Amino acid sequence: MTKRHVLIFAQHYVPGFKAGGPVRSIKNLVAKLNSEFKFTIITSDRDFGDDKPYSNVKVNQQIETSECDIYYLSSDKQSMSEMQNLINRIKPDVIYLNSLFGFRFSVQVAFLNRVGRIDCPMIVAPRGELGLGALKIKFLKKKLFLFFAKVFGLYKKIVWQATSNDEVLDIKRQFGSNIKFFQATNISSTCEINDKFPVKEQNALSLAFVSRISRKKQLDYALKVLSKVRYPMQMDIYGPLEDKEYWAECLSLINELPDFVTVNYIGVLAPEKVGSTLIKYDAFLLPTLNENFGHIIFEALLSGCVPIISDQCPWKDLKKHNAGWVISLSHQDKYIDSLEFLYLMDSDSHQNIRINARNYALKYLNKESTEIDKYRIAFSDVS
Numbered sequence: 001m002t003k004r005h006v007l008i009f010a011q012h013y014v015p016g017f018k019a020g021g022p023v024r025s026i027k028n029l030v031a032k033l034n035s036e037f038k039f040t041i042i043t044s045d046r047d048f049g050d051d052k053p054y055s056n057v058k059v060n061q062q063i064e065t066s067e068c069d070i071y072y073l074s075s076d077k078q079s080m081s082e083m084q085n086l087i088n089r090i091k092p093d094v095i096y097l098n099s100l101f102g103f104r105f106s107v108q109v110a111f112l113n114r115v116g117r118i119d120c121p122m123i124v125a126p127r128g129e130l131g132l133g134a135l136k137i138k139f140l141k142k143k144l145f146l147f148f149a150k151v152f153g154l155y156k157k158i159v160w161q162a163t164s165n166d167e168v169l170d171i172k173r174q175f176g177s178n179i180k181f182f183q184a185t186n187i188s189s190t191c192e193i194n195d196k197f198p199v200k201e202q203n204a205l206s207l208a209f210v211s212r213i214s215r216k217k218q219l220d221y222a223l224k225v226l227s228k229v230r231y232p233m234q235m236d237i238y239g240p241l242e243d244k245e246y247w248a249e250c251l252s253l254i255n256e257l258p259d260f261v262t263v264n265y266i267g268v269l270a271p272e273k274v275g276s277t278l279i280k281y282d283a284f285l286l287p288t289l290n291e292n293f294g295h296i297i298f299e300a301l302l303s304g305c306v307p308i309i310s311d312q313c314p315w316k317d318l319k320k321h322n323a324g325w326v327i328s329l330s331h332q333d334k335y336i337d338s339l340e341f342l343y344l345m346d347s348d349s350h351q352n353i354r355i356n357a358r359n360y361a362l363k364y365l366n367k368e369s370t371e372i373d374k375y376r377i378a379f380s381d382v383s
Contacts (some may be wrong), residue, residue: 003038006091006379009083009105013070015054016047017052017271018240020212021186021295022098022127024271028187030068032372037379039068040090044078049240077127078104080112087118094379095352100126101142107154114154121382125161126292130170133289133312137215146174159382163292164314184374185314186293189271189364197304200282200350205343207235208281210269210296213250214242215333218310218329221287223253223263225335232260235285238269238277278303282350283342284371287329288312301361304354308338322353323360333375 010026012019030039045053045060053059053074060077063070071086087095087109095113099106112118128134135142148154160181162168171179211217220239226235241247254263269277274296278284284300284307291297291313300307301315307324309315318324325338342350 002010003036004094004379005038005040005090006093006094006096007087007090008039008096008098009109010041010043010068010098011102011105012048013041013043015056016183018050018212018218018268019048021291021293022297024189025125025127025186025293026091026098028189029375032187033375033379036376040071040092041068042071042073042086044105045072045074049242052194072187080108083108084112084117087112087120092120093381095120096379098123098127100124100129106143110154113157114152120160123161123378123382124155124158125163126167126171128163128167128290128292129310130134130167131292134216136289145193150175159378161378165195166314167292181372182378184371184378186295186297187372187375188293188368189274195371197351197354198280198346199347202346203231203343205231205233205283205339206281207233207283207285207339208238208275208278208300209235209285210238210274210278210300211286212239212242213237213247215246216289218287218289218299219250220246220253221329221332222285223250223257225285225287225332225339226261226263227253227257228259228332228336229339229343231257232262233339233343234262234279235264236281237263237265238267240268274299275303278305281305282309284340285312287327287335289329298361298364301357304358306350306353306357308335318357318360321356321360323356324353 008026010022012023014023014027017023031353057063057072059072059074060313073155095109097106097109113122119261155175160171162181162183163185168181168183171181209219209222213219226233257263278300284305286297289312294315295311297307297313297315301323306320309326311326311328316326318326327334327338
């Protein structure tokens with residue numbers, strides 16, 4: 001029996017990893033379903049923010065791997081006409097766009113679909129781009145795009161993928177209540193699962209911030225929280241410097257921190273080292289403006305690194321399970337309180353929260369087969 005062919009457009013893909021969650025979402029999805037569907041991925045020839053292409057991949061040609069076929073396109077091969085030629089050559093049964101706002105690997109393809117230059121069912125996964133917090137970044141540019149997209153009917157003939165109830169509302173807020181959609185969360189990454197965790201000392205606290213250094217992730221908010229704590233703490237920052245101007249602002253905040261608060265920028269953290277790195281820290285701090293899934297939050301949970309995150313993420317019930325803190329961005333004082341509470345916490349109590357966090361993640365993994373079924377149905381039935 002011939003497998004149904006799914007063509008995925010993604011701005012970045014492995015071996016790249018600096019774009020974070022969207023890369024992992026596609027990688028994990030392909031790994032779970034490649035035995036049932038044929039996948040082809042069209043992506044760029046370099047990692048997020050890099051000036052040079054990958055040194056170890058062939059560009060502008062089909063590369064066959066055990067899980068999927070991949071085309072790494074150089075910038076001169078990312079035009080609308082080139083995309084159309086590739087689609088006509090590949091002849092997919094379904095096209096899956098791993099972004100809404102990405103011009104070359106999403107908007108161009110949606111336009112081709114809208115004007116009838118390609119004839120193929122299409123799914124668009126916004127990846128949290130329509131969240132109210134995410135829309136605040138480059139607000140005017142996004143507002144104008146959404147206005148013209150609606151006037152032109154750019155997404156009139158597509159199916160949306162929402163990863164949460166919140167994202168369903170986000171999409172409907174922009175494109176109306178009559179949209180076609182299916183809801184399935186992102187497929188998680190897994191890392192080494194440990195039964196034992198390092199012991200936290202009382203009157204001490206080590207924190208990790210792991211994310212792209214961009215306004216959406218709100219490192220500046222985290223630093224402002226640390227500027228107001230009363231006890232000695234240490235935070236290490238991992239992630240690519242996406243926004244150099246924003247990083248300069250963060251450096252100014254770091255320089256103004258109290259002497260008893262230590263913050264270090266470590267650099268970019270490779271995906272295979274996430275679990276072994278996070279387990280070394282007492283807690284994970286991410287007051288993000290928006291996450292439609294938050295792979296790094298899940299990996300923190302699985303590593304027993306206690307999350308302290310904003311309520312703009314799908315992991316809203318951590319406190320209920322004594323597995324972490326979920327706090328509104330309008331309550332900076334509660335972020336401060338949670339850090340100071342953890343600082344004073346004894347090792348046994350902290351171990352208990354670590355175990356709860358790990359068990360919370362394991363329960364999620366046990367239910368993930370249901371989410372995979374939703375993709376299976378969508379790829380089989382979309383029309």
